[in-house]
Amino acid sequence: xxxxxxCYPCFLRQALEAARMTGADERQQHGVLVRVLDLLxxxxxxxxxxxxxxxVHRLVxxxxxxxxxxxxxxxxxxxxALALYPQLQALVxxxxxxxxxxxxxxxxxxxxxxxxxxxxxxxxxxxxxxxQPFALDxxxxxxxxxxxxxxxxxxxxxxxxxVFDRVLIETLDVPVTYVVKGGPTLNDATREDAxxxxxxxxxxxxxxxxxxxxxxxxxCSSEFRQLYHAADLIIAKGQANYETLSEAGSRVFFLLxxxxxxxxxxxxxxxxxxxxxxx
Amino acid sequence: xxxxxxCYPCFLRQALEAARMTGADERQQHGVLVRVLDLLxxxxxxxxxxxxxxxVHRLVxxxxxxxxxxxxxxxxxxxxALALYPQLQALVxxxxxxxxxxxxxxxxxxxxxxxxxxxxxxxxxxxxxxxQPFALDxxxxxxxxxxxxxxxxxxxxxxxxxVFDRVLIETLDVPVTYVVKGGPTLNDATREDAxxxxxxxxxxxxxxxxxxxxxxxxxCSSEFRQLYHAADLIIAKGQANYETLSEAGSRVFFLLxxxxxxxxxxxxxxxxxxxxxxx
Numbered sequence: 308x309x310x311x312x313x314c315y316p317c318f319l320r321q322a323l324e325a326a327r328m329t330g331a332d333e334r335q336q337h338g339v340l341v342r343v344l345d346l347l348x349x350x351x352x353x354x355x356x357x358x359x360x361x362x363v364h365r366l367v368x369x370x371x372x373x374x375x376x377x378x379x380x381x382x383x384x385x386x387x388a389l390a391l392y393p394q395l396q397a398l399v400x401x402x403x404x405x406x407x408x409x410x411x412x413x414x415x416x417x418x419x420x421x422x423x424x425x426x427x428x429x430x431x432x433x434x435x436x437x438x439q440p441f442a443l444d445x446x447x448x449x450x451x452x453x454x455x456x457x458x459x460x461x462x463x464x465x466x467x468x469x470v471f472d473r474v475l476i477e478t479l480d481v482p483v484t485y486v487v488k489g490g491p492t493l494n495d496a497t498r499e500d501a502x503x504x505x506x507x508x509x510x511x512x513x514x515x516x517x518x519x520x521x522x523x524x525x526x527c528s529s530e531f532r533q534l535y536h537a538a539d540l541i542i543a544k545g546q547a548n549y550e551t552l553s554e555a556g557s558r559v560f561f562l563l564x565x566x567x568x569x570x571x572x573x574x575x576x577x578x579x580x581x582x583x584x585x586x
Numbered sequence: 587x588x589x590x591x592x593c594y595p596c597f598l599r600q601a602l603e604a605a606r607m608t609g610a611d612e613r614q615q616h617g618v619l620v621r622v623l624d625l626l627x628x629x630x631x632x633x634x635x636x637x638x639x640x641x642v643h644r645l646v647x648x649x650x651x652x653x654x655x656x657x658x659x660x661x662x663x664x665x666x667a668l669a670l671y672p673q674l675q676a677l678v679x680x681x682x683x684x685x686x687x688x689x690x691x692x693x694x695x696x697x698x699x700x701x702x703x704x705x706x707x708x709x710x711x712x713x714x715x716x717x718q719p720f721a722l723d724x725x726x727x728x729x730x731x732x733x734x735x736x737x738x739x740x741x742x743x744x745x746x747x748x749v750f751d752r753v754l755i756e757t758l759d760v761p762v763t764y765v766v767k768g769g770p771t772l773n774d775a776t777r778e779d780a781x782x783x784x785x786x787x788x789x790x791x792x793x794x795x796x797x798x799x800x801x802x803x804x805x806c807s808s809e810f811r812q813l814y815h816a817a818d819l820i821i822a823k824g825q826a827n828y829e830t831l832s833e834a835g836s837r838v839f840f841l842l843x844x845x846x847x848x849x850x851x852x853x854x855x856x857x858x859x860x861x862x863x864x865x
Contacts, residue, residue, distance in 0.1 A: 312602055312612070312615050312616060312619055313599075313602065315598050315619055315623075316599040316602070319594050319598060320595040323594070323595070333591070336591055337591060337631070340591055340626075341627055344623045344624075344626055345627065347619075347623055348620055348624065
């Protein structure tokens, strides 16, 4: 998916938020914004939004010499999600269709995304998404593919969302390789975040070898690319994976909440939609 | 009020929206955004947000050779508000405290502001604000001042909001000079908009001699500045007047809805607040 002009304001807001998370003072924040203005001035719009976001967040990290501005908020997100974990498990246990409920919970967890900059109440989101109709619905195809697959390659998104992924993975009858980022970017989950959420107890945790958001294959390690190309079923969580892999084939199933109008327009669904879409 | 870094993303969004209203194609929109990025790079942050907004919107108008990108939406806003006019009048007529209701309606009309970029339902806003507690409340002082004043200088804000101002002015026992912009900026009311809303039937309509948002005195005509300095009671509508006149004296009463976090922080009240504040 290409980058739209609507993404520009969003990149600026994200850079400012990230700079503030490092504790930067106003002069430093201003310095970062000026660098981002320069970057956006010359950026190649044919790239996907996560490719440009990668440059923006890399610039913030370099400029403010903070390797992981979102560390504290990622830890908090994981703890908050873990506090719900017993309730999430109970919802699946008591569901008439446990896999369906677990898929919905995994999508509910995708609200824990600091890119779009919207406030939310986590438990309210869970309640809503348990009953919300899918705007794009390839659940039947996914369930069939799960029945045939030997292993699932599961592309993670954000810290905290990991806990919701864990509930889904526990519900699957297929072994899972859980892929996190190779380094910090935004509030995306790294190995540290996955382990804090207990993913290592239910899946093989690997990283994709890069600190870019989404899954920018050219930036990933050759080890990850091998896994990716060999996989017969891939679950890709969140907007950034959708944006970067939207040309991927039918092996890929995207699970996400649509949290910004640009992605809504691309997918042809309104903001607030829940999506389970085959590539 | 100074400009905050949080305003940068907002300026970019406004420029993009304004460019689209002119019918600009994507290449032209991109050209405008690049010019705005350059402008923001070098802008003096000690100016107020409307001073910088003025430069941004002026740039869009020049770059796309459209003197009034918001013309169509201003006309629509006025027509929509006029459609409610009989109901607004009835609300005041049937109120136990007509002046209080008319003040609330004037503040309700301030939702018709295309700066903050939020969607709203006009009639829902009216219903809410009729009963919403004031976050800052100098109503008693304003009512006293209205009792003593020979004339009110009323600084208008947006097209459509004008109709709500008309209902308030009809409720006052004091003659009113209604001040609109001297030229188009954003969806701010000009003389054309005021007349379309019937303000010329209830007040003397004058313009402030400039096409800048808010009231930037140094940019206004000497005729307007004379009126301003001579007035013993000024009602100033909306965020941009608050931002540009926030150092004004106790003759000025600000009536507004807080629609952005930057102004909320400055005023010490949450977004969504209704404010009637003496300067």
